[in-house]
Amino acid sequence: MKKILSFLILLIILICKAQNVQKFENDTLTTSTGFKVYENLDIKIGTGSMNDGDFKFIRTNASSMFNYYSTTGYQGLANQANSFRRSNSGLSFKVKKIMTRGSKKNGYVYYVKIGQGLINYEMDVENAIRSGEIIVPDEFLPKSKNQIQQIKESKYDKLIKIKELKDSEVLSEEEYQKEKEKVLSEN
Numbered sequence: 001m002k003k004i005l006s007f008l009i010l011l012i013i014l015i016c017k018a019q020n021v022q023k024f025e026n027d028t029l030t031t032s033t034g035f036k037v038y039e040n041l042d043i044k045i046g047t048g049s050m051n052d053g054d055f056k057f058i059r060t061n062a063s064s065m066f067n068y069y070s071t072t073g074y075q076g077l078a079n080q081a082n083s084f085r086r087s088n089s090g091l092s093f094k095v096k097k098i099m100t101r102g103s104k105k106n107g108y109v110y111y112v113k114i115g116q117g118l119i120n121y122e123m124d125v126e127n128a129i130r131s132g133e134i135i136v137p138d139e140f141l142p143k144s145k146n147q148i149q150q151i152k153e154s155k156y157d158k159l160i161k162i163k164e165l166k167d168s169e170v171l172s173e174e175e176y177q178k179e180k181e182k183v184l185s186e187n
Helices: 002-019 078-082 125-131 145-167 173-185
Strands: 023-025 028-030 036-038 042-045 058-060 092-103 107-116 119-123
Touching: 036 092, 092 119, 107 125, 145 173
Parallel strands: none
Antiparallel strands: 023 028, 028 036, 042 092, 058 119, 092 107, 107 119
16 A cells, blocks of 8 residues: 555656646747747737836846846846836737757756847746736646646546556456556646
8 A cells, every 4th residue: 555655646746747847849849838939929928027017037138238237236136127128018029039048967948039129038938927927828827736736636536546446356457557547648
């Protein structure tokens, strides 16, 4: 029984990790919620998540000559100086590029470069979606913790049931493996 419980806990942890992974393949960034970002995609801007209405997860591109670096000027608040302005709410911007930072050893972080004209902005897409700074279809909004908990519980319950059926010899080992794979592949 302890082995089964340990296996199921490990399985739940792996499922949770798999749900929070970004993938970058064939010039397309797929967020953890399934939203796909690629060059020339029009992204509609939502509302800023900072207290003054400016954007926290969309900011002046770090390599831009317009990026503000000082921590003593602008009242010591370089983050606010580089933030995307609230006046951009409701506008659409084209994705110019998907930028990768990091390493294989430490992991990668992906930023999306948007802009019009000379000034480019970089966007942390995952956090921009979570905070409502960009507008995505409802199906790509993050699930609430309660919804995720229900998904975990339902998979957990199904795994327990099919394990019990196998232990009571209702299912053969082959049938058990097929059913287990089916449950694990569910979204």
